[in-house]
Amino acid sequence: xxxxPNAATQSFPPRPPAPSGPNAARYLVPALVAAAxxxxxxxxxxxxxxxxxxxNLAGFSSTSAVKSWLATTAxxxxxxxxxxxxxxxxxxxxxxxxxxxHRWSGRIAFLVAVPVAVHxxxxxxxxxxxxxxxxxxxxxxxxxxxxxxKMLLLRWDRLPGWLLPVVGGLVFTALTIVWLxxxxxxxxxxxxxx
Amino acid sequence: xxxxxxxxTLLAGLLLALFMLSLNATTGTKPASTSQADSPADKVxxxxxxxxxxxxxxxxxxxxxxxxxxxxxxxxxxxxxRTDDDSSAVSVSxxxxxxxxYFCDGRDKESWLKGDVGADxxxxxxxxxxxxxxxxxKGGSLRGTVDIEGxxxxxxADKAVKPSxxxxxxxxxxxxxVDGGWIVLxxxxxxxxxxxxxxxxxxxxxxxxxxxxxxxxQRLTARPVTP
Numbered sequence: 537x538x539x540x541p542n543a544a545t546q547s548f549p550p551r552p553p554a555p556s557g558p559n560a561a562r563y564l565v566p567a568l569v570a571a572a573x574x575x576x577x578x579x580x581x582x583x584x585x586x587x588x589x590x591x592n593l594a595g596f597s598s599t600s601a602v603k604s605w606l607a608t609t610a611x612x613x614x615x616x617x618x619x620x621x622x623x624x625x626x627x628x629x630x631x632x633x634x635x636x637x638h639r640w641s642g643r644i645a646f647l648v649a650v651p652v653a654v655h656x657x658x659x660x661x662x663x664x665x666x667x668x669x670x671x672x673x674x675x676x677x678x679x680x681x682x683x684x685x686k687m688l689l690l691r692w693d694r695l696p697g698w699l700l701p702v703v704g705g706l707v708f709t710a711l712t713i714v715w716l717x718x719x720x721x722x723x724x725x726x727x728x729x730x
Numbered sequence: 731x732x733x734x735x736x737x738x739t740l741l742a743g744l745l746l747a748l749f750m751l752s753l754n755a756t757t758g759t760k761p762a763s764t765s766q767a768d769s770p771a772d773k774v775x776x777x778x779x780x781x782x783x784x785x786x787x788x789x790x791x792x793x794x795x796x797x798x799x800x801x802x803x804x805x806x807x808x809x810x811x812r813t814d815d816d817s818s819a820v821s822v823s824x825x826x827x828x829x830x831x832y833f834c835d836g837r838d839k840e841s842w843l844k845g846d847v848g849a850d851x852x853x854x855x856x857x858x859x860x861x862x863x864x865x866x867x868k869g870g871s872l873r874g875t876v877d878i879e880g881x882x883x884x885x886x887a888d889k890a891v892k893p894s895x896x897x898x899x900x901x902x903x904x905x906x907x908v909d910g911g912w913i914v915l916x917x918x919x920x921x922x923x924x925x926x927x928x929x930x931x932x933x934x935x936x937x938x939x940x941x942x943x944x945x946x947x948q949r950l951t952a953r954p955v956t957p
Contacts (some may be wrong), residue, residue, distance in 0.1 A: 585854070600860075642739075643739050646739060647742060647746060650746045651746065653747070654750040654754070655750070655754070658754050659754075659860060660856060663844075665957070687737065687739055687740045688740075690736040691736055724928075725907075725909065726858075726928045727927060727928030727929065729928070
């Protein structure tokens, strides 16, 4: 927790990919874990019988409303992620604690998104009955896979400079589409309700 | 150098997910949930209603083990009928092993539900807000239950011949998103809800022959719904 994970990649020139040896594992392990997480979530959602229902939180009219607000919270923190990442990389002027902001907004966004995903997979499963639902299911599984890869990649210094921004950008893009196809759709159809 | 922070983040997410999952699993089986308004349907036997006991041979277990690609689908047809308590209408449209259903009380409670139909004519359709329809085809009619917003409704829907069935119209009228759903019963009765920007209200009648309906001065066409 003492070192800023993103700044480290800046201070070294990107090294050419190592020809062989343990370095390959740096990329292979995150990629395999990402694939396993995404496929695993999708397979669980497809195979198990959707329960159609799950517990609700007090104070909300429906689980869909709870999920929409949680998802919107996650999306809000994801926007903070983009801004704070630009600060860390020096593309935007930012305070000294922008790296800390990036880390913690990311953690919160992730932890807020997890219950939503659990409910989706438990109650509805992986569905493809129209294109909105299909993209939501697909990218919903994808986003947690890529996020896992990002977390595992962060453990290493001296990655190619473009790698973390690209992977982080994928996470953000996927999350945005997942949000557009669910929470925004819910608010448009059912009103901005609790 | 290896950092452990990101690993803890992942681990925390995993633990949270497992915690939520166990919470779901336990609340789902409890017969009387303590806190919720929309208490979950008893998932072991989908027909605790007094009337529905003999007609529904528990559809969920039979639907589970058949994701096989070579399934024989139930014949294409539409069904429409009322709930046993006569408060609401249910209509289901079957096409190529898929089904879409509309539950509507004509005032403020409605749900569109979708799902697959098993080879044995059983179906479990799910909709927004956790609504669930369990049904079984038998002869020319569909018998089942709908759980929606804490209510439990048994229903019987007979095969519907045009113009009876389910209809939907969506449009933007005077800057409001209108979304109407109708069930036209074989008696000619109509049960429908029209939502303006998400606010439900009783729907005006449609012309069952053409689907024409006038909403807030604008003429729209409600179309038959298929999966």
